[in-house]
Amino acid sequence: MNVWMISILLSILLFMLDLKHCVEYVYLRLSQNMYNTSKKFKHFISYLHQECITSKRDAVNMLHNICDKISLIECELVAYALDQIVYHMLHKQNKR
DSSP states (O other), X not given: OOHHHHHHHHHHHHHHHHHHHHHHHHHHHHHHHHHHHHHHHXXXXXXXXXXXXXXXXXXXXXXXXXXXXXXXXXXXXXXXXXXXXXXXXXXXHHHO
């Protein structure tokens, strides 16, 4: 290896070490966001279990009110899980 190649590898390594702090920060924020989202979903599910919500429209409105519209994670979880959660809970209530 020549000096030029070693210099490039060293600069890449130093750059990657600088990124470690960024990755740790993003990981911490992601963990906190997932924890908060999980708490909100548990609260939402407990409302469904208590039969406070009787229609899919009411469930969507409640989830819209408690959801953080800025959080991409919450928005994707809502879009992914809402139909499944509400269908199963309302279907379960109708069987009683």
